[in-house]
Amino acid sequence: MMGLALFCGVAMMVSHGFGQESASLQKDPVLKGQADEYNDRIPKTVIELQQFRKNSFLPITGASGQLGTVTLINLNPLINTWFLLLIQWNGAGLLESYHLQNSDPSTQTLSLDPKYPHGILISTKEGVHACELWSVPSGSELGGASGTGKPYTPICGGKLFLRNRTQGHKTTLEQVTDLLRNHVWQGEKITTFVRETFYTDAYLNTSEMLEAKNPSAETRPRPSGAPARPMMSPRYSNHFLVPEELGIDLETDTGNRLLVGRWYNVKDLPGVFVSVTQPNLVAEEVVESQGKQVNPLDEIESKALVYMVAFDLDHFDLGFEMGTDHPKVGWSDRVQDQVRDDTLPGPDGIGTLDPLVMTGMINPADAQRTAATFVGGFKRFHGAFRWSDLALKNQGSHYGFVENGVILSKLQPGLSTVVVFNDGTIDLKTWKKADDADLHRIRHARQNGVPIIEYDGATGTSRVGAFVPRWGQGNWSGSAEKRFRTVRAGMGLQIFQNRRFLIYGYFSAATPSAMARVFQAYQCRHALLLDINALEHTYLAVYIRKGSEFSVEHLIKGMDVLDKTKGGKVIPRFLGFPDNRDFFYLFRKVDS
Structure with missing residues (x-):
């Protein structure tokens, strides 16, 4: 918590935003100062790396009458997703810090208002919603949310999420x-x-090469909406690979046999396609065009299966x-x-x-x-x-x-x-x-x-x-x-x-x-x-x-x-x- 005091002083400024044009960014004196912080080769906090941040502060009174200051930092107003809420009570040594995430950044904005010193105002399409966060006698919503141990805890009626620190899984x-x-x-x-x-x-995955019994197998129409057909050698256009380790179910009438380089629809997942190939099946024109831009491929990697998902x-x-x-x-x-x-x-x-x-x-x-x-x-x-x-x-x-x-x-x-x-x-x-x-x-x-x-x-x-x-x-x-x-x-x-x-x-x-x-x-x-x-x-x-x-x-x-x-x-x-x-x-x- 002691490290937080460094950026507390930086954050407690009057509210400033920024325009979308680079020229506007350069003219704003506060943003220029923040850009200098971003560029300075000195020890700093991650907050000082946010040169576009918008800072606002408000004097507040707690449930028991204690005085303090709250600072709200919109870390990038154009993106409008991550916010940092800092609460400093007078006489208290620790600075409370809460990382908030806007659940609907395209329609919701957050602000502090002297007329509402109890929490954050959230403006939505339906109107302005008051979210009381620090003045509740029985305990603040922030305190309860931070104690859940969940990575994301909804607050303010689900309009915001409090991001909580957890331990990530490791194998x-x-x-x-x-x-x-x-x-x-x-x-x-x-x-x-x-x-x-x-x-x-x-x-390493490998596959046997099977020639299609039907000579016209490779002429089947490309799946609707699929990517461009890859440039494979025409010698293998009527051959199947058998990717035994493929775990995604595809729309195909040939079981686990897939034509070389052909795109297949993923079953029940529109807009997603899978293709299987080997480096040694690539068209000769690609190989020749690359020349010495690549190293020669050895026998193992030449025949190793490649799985592509589009x-x-x-x-x-x-x-x-x-x-x-x-x-x-x-x-x-x-x-x-x-x-x-x-x-x-x-x-x-x-x-x-x-x-x-x-x-x-x-x-x-x-x-x-x-x-x-x-x-x-x-x-x-x-x-x-x-x-x-x-x-x-x-x-x-x-x-x-x-x-x-x-x-x-x-x-x-x-x-x-x-x-x-x-x-x-x-x-x-x-x-x-x-x-x-x-x-x-x-x-x-x-x-x-x-x-x-x-x-x-x-x-x-x-x-x-x-x-x-x-x-x-x-x-x-x-x-x-x-x-x-x-x-x-x-x-x-x-x-x-x-x-x-x-x-x-x-x-x-x-x-x-x-x-x-x-x-x-x-x-x-x-x-x-x-x-x-x-x-x-x-x-x-x-x-x-x-x-x-x-x-x-x-x-x-x-x-x-x-x-x-x-x-x-x-x-x-x-x-x-x-x-x-x-x-x-x-x-x-x-x-x-």
């Missing part, structure tokens, strides 16, 4: 890995040895949630001594996200519409560069992330970035310094290394990322020279017939070169690596709802061990209980 593998890295000398070398000795190809973004919005523990915001151990500033707790001047609360779980407002979840990116330990020019720039170019408009780690130039804007538009791009002009309108963002496939605006074409064949410089997880074939997940964006598809790729045994071959064959405009090495790091599940019935299907059957069960019912990761890792989720648009 045994993650517990051991964290223990070694954080508490054992040369623990990372031990984990690397174990991974490369015992886990290489641990999740989401039609006309039907879905994309959400992002931080884990309860990861990624962290301090220094990565990978950064070189010459760029590390030990006077700072982390590259952005912060070493913790306190007093903000990371829940590791989908918020209740989105939960009922959630159709799929999948794991995010690297932990902070691996989320920075040891080699290449990126290692010498921007304090090691730590991977950045933004949740609900709140900058938790600065977005760094040169890194592959998933971006969700305030209007719901989703983009995958290589971040540039000039893109910082859009920070105020970013709802979510997650960086994870350098591009696998990168769009060239000058030519209007996509190409293999420059660092794909360079192990150390690409930070693909391995030593400077050593290649490491392992299970990997990635994400790509395809634009086809004016429709946008978010494509998740699960590569059962691959290097970045194999990923580049497949993502380019699937005509992705941009693609990036997510996480690697284990099923818990490459997890994807979809959720099927039929009336009151709810079922969970996993991309790979073995991923079901990461969920919980109670009374014979599955409680899915991220949706049913908090997790220590960050993740993405697709939730159906209201009008879809």
Whole structure:
């Protein structure tokens, strides 16, 4: 609590907002001062990273007559989702801090009013609602909500959620890995040895190739609304693969036999499609166009099964949630001594996200519409560069992330970035310094290394990322020279017939070169690596709802061990209980 006093003084200013245009942001003196705080290379709090925040304060009187001050901080007014409520009672040493989430940011606004010194006013389409929070003699609603132990507790008639700190679930593998890295000398070398000795190809999936008895099998019409057909070798257009480990039920009349590269509808989940292939089945024109931009593929990764899942973004919005523990915001151990500033707790001047609360779980407002979840990116330990020019720039170019408009780690130039804007538009791009002009309108963002496939605006074409064949410089997880074939997940964006598809790729045994071959064959405009090495790091599940019935299907059957069960019912990761890792989720648009 003592650390909270630092930003209490910063927050207790008169109310200020900001305009949507960059010029307006620069002219406002309060916002200029907050931008200076954001840029200063000094120790700070996560609140001082929020250069667009709106601060307001109000003198208050408690139930027993004690005087105090309440401060309400809208951390990004354009996004209007996360708020910090600070209560300081005169004579009390501790500052009370509450992290609030707006359940309907598009229609609800929060404010303090001297005419109502008992709580927050919430303006909605129906009118203004008074929410009494700190003046109730029998105990405040805030106090009761903070004691529930639930990640999200509804308050103010369900118009707001109080975010509470909980412990996110960790698998045994993650517990051991964290223990070694954080508490054992040369623990990372031990984990690397174990991974490369015992886990290489641990999740390898292969398939026999079956020629269709019906010569016209490959001429079947493409499913309605499906993504563009990937560029596969015509020699295999009439051949089936048999993905025995596929755990998602598809609309097909050929059982578990799937035509090479063909998109199939997911049963009872409109707008979601699955395709299966192998890197060695990609069309020769793709292979030739890549040339030396990728490393040669060995026999194992060439034949390792790849599972692709496409989401039609006309039907879905994309959400992002931080884990309860990861990624962290301090220094990565990978950064070189010459760029590390030990006077700072982390590259952005912060070493913790306190007093903000990371829940590791989908918020209740989105939960009922959630159709799929999948794991995010690297932990902070691996989320920075040891080699290449990126290692010498921007304090090691730590991977950045933004949740609900709140900058938790600065977005760094040169890194592959998933971006969700305030209007719901989703983009995958290589971040540039000039893109910082859009920070105020970013709802979510997650960086994870350098591009696998990168769009060239000058030519209007996509190409293999420059660092794909360079192990150390690409930070693909391995030593400077050593290649490491392992299970990997990635994400790509395809634009086809004016429709946008978010494509998740699960590569059962691959290097970045194999990923580049497949993502380019699937005509992705941009693609990036997510996480690697284990099923818990490459997890994807979809959720099927039929009336009151709810079922969970996993991309790979073995991923079901990461969920919980109670009374014979599955409680899915991220949706049913908090997790220590960050993740993405697709939730159906209201009008879809």
